[in-house]
Amino acid sequence: MNLKELATKLGLSPTTVSRALNGYPEVNEATRERVVAAAKRHNYHPNTRAIRLATGRAKAVGHVIPIATRHEIVNPVFADFIAGAGETYSRNDYDMVLSVVPDEDEDQTYRSLKSKGNVDGVIVHAPRMNDPRIPLLREIGLPFVVHGRATGTAEPYCWLDVNNRRAFQRATEFLLDLGHTRIALVNGLEFMDFAIRRRTGFVDALIARGIAPDPSLMSSGEMTEISGYRAAQAMLALPDPPTAILASSMISGMGVRRAVEGAGLVVGRDVSIIIHDDDLSYMKNGEDVPIFTATRSSVREAGRLAAEMLLDVIAHPEMGPRQRLLEAELIIGQSTGPVIKN
Amino acid sequence: MNLKELATKLGLSPTTVSRALNGYPEVNEATRERVVAAAKRHNYHPNTRAIRLATGRAKAVGHVIPIATRHEIVNPVFADFIAGAGETYSRNDYDMVLSVVPDEDEDQTYRSLKSKGNVDGVIVHAPRMNDPRIPLLREIGLPFVVHGRATGTAEPYCWLDVNNRRAFQRATEFLLDLGHTRIALVNGLEFMDFAIRRRTGFVDALIARGIAPDPSLMSSGEMTEISGYRAAQAMLALPDPPTAILASSMISGMGVRRAVEGAGLVVGRDVSIIIHDDDLSYMKNGEDVPIFTATRSSVREAGRLAAEMLLDVIAHPEMGPRQRLLEAELIIGQSTGPVIKN
DNA sequence: GAATCGCTTCAAACCGCTTTGGATGCCCCA
DNA sequence: TGGGGCATCCAAAGCGGTTTGAAGCGATTC
Structure with a gap:
């Protein structure tokens, strides 16, 4: 079932059906209800590929995972961050695409993600000092949010970090x-x-x-x-x-x-x-x-928030770089105690 | 830079340029070289969204991660599997899309992945006995490979498992x-x-x-x-x-x-x-x-192989369900020894 | 009674690629 | 010399949506 078929079945134009489903104001409320009901009844879901082409937006976010640095990335912390970010994407009907690439290809991966239009933005993981990915992403114009910060980077950029x-x-x-x-x-x-x-x-x-x-x-x-x-x-x-x-x-x-x-x-x-x-x-x-x-x-919460920030940047790029610093709490457990004098 | 612009610049039709770049035989070898050179020079990358719409294929594979079962999925084993599968996808120019969803929504996620056309197939993780996802995926006609097996499932299906x-x-x-x-x-x-x-x-x-x-x-x-x-x-x-x-x-x-x-x-x-x-x-x-x-x-190797199997299923669905059983090796370390008689 | 206006709806263009169904030119052979 | 075959190339029709520009129409205004 596609738009045209649904429109024919309803005796309406594709235009009106599309608008009815997307909540545009210029459609009669009675018509909208009829359309929505029919859509549900026929289990109509607009084709994502067509939406993406028509709107020029990918409705997807990328996470690039270099693999030669074997310990720092494929680790439990990363998995939890991804899980948190993924929750945000699901809620907002965005896709999360993971690119696992040899780390010498990382630059090229960002470039092609941009030029092929696979994603609307990316999260940068595990920043180092003077991280070269930040100027690169700025240069190619791909929106991004850094999880962490990169000491040494002069220009402002979006980040979310723990203090x-x-x-x-x-x-x-x-x-x-x-x-x-x-x-x-x-x-x-x-x-x-x-x-x-x-x-x-x-x-x-x-x-x-x-x-x-x-x-x-x-x-x-x-x-x-x-x-x-x-x-x-x-x-x-x-x-x-x-x-x-x-x-x-x-x-x-x-x-x-x-x-x-x-x-x-x-x-x-x-x-x-x-x-x-x-x-x-x-x-x-x-x-x-x-x-x-x-x-x-919580790194999972950080994932959720970083993803939200990225979606916000994608939606409102004109608002400039956002930053957010989370404070860690100090939990008193049983592994500390006063020093023993002797 | 898009196809039309590149074609104009070359004085050729989009048809010919497209064919030249995709290796079709009906284009003069000299022309092809000219096209390939120009594409490289202008850093032309075909728009993925357009390709997907035109071909009707998503060039993407899904991994659905339910989140309520907190331990079994967001774990280190899963991260390594994903990393392995991701390597295969990158090599084959496929996207890997992760869907992190509350586990009561898992069914609906598969259905909408299919009807919205986001992916060409999925990997099923952590199968249980009589896993309901297998009949579901068969019913909706979404190609899949199971990592592991589901005891109790009558019909044959694709899986890759360790013995x-x-x-x-x-x-x-x-x-x-x-x-x-x-x-x-x-x-x-x-x-x-x-x-x-x-x-x-x-x-x-x-x-x-x-x-x-x-x-x-x-x-x-x-x-x-x-x-x-x-x-x-x-x-x-x-x-x-x-x-x-x-x-x-x-x-x-x-x-x-x-x-x-x-x-x-x-x-x-x-x-x-x-x-x-x-x-x-x-x-x-x-x-x-x-x-x-x-x-x-190696679970990472399993990820690589499962992904290869899935891409193969997507490319040749007529060849029926594949199965593959990997044998584990027995490594003798220092944690075993003969029983002590007393 | 004509002009204006808001509310609805629609036809058609467009997104950027693939693919079908010719068209063109040239060589070869009867 | 005309027709068939081959090698190249192209125009145009999709793919399935969104979006622009305009039109139909009853109500309101002057």
């Missing part, structure tokens, strides 16, 4: 207030923008209390269990080991916990741990793992 | 050969088809050796760390605890390991563990976690 600096600053202050002075950071890869900001927050908080950051208590690596384990294990073997550790994710935090327990120490008593909790839907802090003190910010 | 039964049977036999007789299964949710098959393989192997399966050594639940931990912990507390445990995933296997170590036992000596390893790209057995003995089958 990573502030979150880690607060977490560090919380540990300092508990009397800890030997505090370690098990960070993500520090070419990622979020990791840079987290370290900044951590360092700032220490300096504000007159504590010089100790390089041997700061590590950077992939946010895996083993990576967290190794970093923590090495630090705990130092002559002057940390009494508190900040981990950049729940996964690496689990590695940290294993290292602590493996050293015969008790989490929350001998060593405090604070993690950053992305509130992953398949691995809840306190439900799927024993509860950690954490800076929490 | 879960055989894999768990072999793993169990391996443990039996090491002298274990108290072997436990920490399975996934048993309304999922793959979990049913794994249990079957496990039970069959025991019975073949004259061992009656002990219900208290068989658990079923979500494949999370904590779930594996709890199940193993309970089993180890039994009067006659297992000396070997089969875990349905690496994640739950890590929980099992933690329970074993927490009970003061040594993995691979006091208690053997075998996991099923989906060969996840962000969490490699032996690289990101200490090496487990495992039944291994």
